[in-house]
Amino acid sequence: MIRLKNLRKNYQTAAGVVKALDSIDLEIKKGEFIVLRGPSGSGKTTLLMALAGMQRPTSGSIYISKENIYQMTIPARAKFRAENIGFVFQMFHLVPYLNVIENVALARGALSSALDKPGAKELLRSFGMEHRIFHKPAQLSAGEKQRTAIARALFNHPQIILADEPTGNLDPENALAVLGYLTDFQSAGGTVIIATHQPVAKEMADRIISLNAGRIRDES
Ligand code: ADP
Ligand code: MG
Numbered sequence: 001m002i003r004l005k006n007l008r009k010n011y012q013t014a015a016g017v018v019k020a021l022d023s024i025d026l027e028i029k030k031g032e033f034i035v036l037r038g039p040s041g042s043g044k045t046t047l048l049m050a051l052a053g054m055q056r057p058t059s060g061s062i063y064i065s066k067e068n069i070y071q072m073t074i075p076a077r078a079k080f081r082a083e084n085i086g087f088v089f090q091m092f093h094l095v096p097y098l099n100v101i102e103n104v105a106l107a108r109g110a111l112s113s114a115l116d117k118p119g120a121k122e123l124l125r126s127f128g129m130e131h132r133i134f135h136k137p138a139q140l141s142a143g144e145k146q147r148t149a150i151a152r153a154l155f156n157h158p159q160i161i162l163a164d165e166p167t168g169n170l171d172p173e174n175a176l177a178v179l180g181y182l183t184d185f186q187s188a189g190g191t192v193i194i195a196t197h198q199p200v201a202k203e204m205a206d207r208i209i210s211l212n213a214g215r216i217r218d219e220s
């Protein structure tokens with residue numbers, strides 16, 4: 001359901017061209033749990049941002065459910081992303097001046113002006129966050145911030161969750177909980193692509209893809 005064809009991303013820098021992604025070809029099936037690995041600078045974030053429709057590749061194409069996402073208009077791509085893709089970041093990226101329930105309900109913003117706060121509250125309850133819904137991000141622990149971010153990612157019932165080192169700022173217990181939420185999402189039929197070096201994530205993976213200098217080094 002996801003196909004990357006000869007994907008390249010170059011960054012121009014003062015020191016020259018950085019080939020962040022260098023002819024990536026990849027197919028990912030619906031319901032797969034993919035772990036992306038590779039040293040810092042190998043292209044994991046660039047790949048996830050490209051998949052999310054947030055980073056236009058220099059060349060090549062990305063098909064998600066048969067849609068060539070970079071051939072869409074910008075508003076169409078934004079709508080497609082809101083409907084189909086949830087993104088979880090290492091640094092959470094919550095909106096600092098909104099409380100927890102507003103941060104989650106905001107995910108609906110791209111689809112409808114009516115923010116579904118009851119729906120957000122219900123979802124937050126399932127993450128054990130009911131007692132924190134009026135807290136601002138600065139008043140949360142790291143684990144609570146990431147649970148809020150996962151609730152936001154799941155709020156529009158996406159088909160795909162992309163997660164970029166989502167446990168990088170969490171203690172082991174919260175890290176395990178986050179990985180558990182992602183496996184629950186997969187069990188319900190979702191597709192997960194996660195950049196992580198957590199050893200236990202290997203056991204959850206259907207496939208491990210290692211990147212090195214923008215290329216796929218091996219798949220297992
Ligand atoms: P990873 O997530 O695996 O650490 P990234 O995708 O962040 O790797 O980066 C891949 C390469 O692209 C690195 O060499 C990085 O320095 C470079 N890079 C990333 N973003 C930019 C940018 N905006 N401008 C220039 N170079 C960048
Ligand atoms: Mg990265």
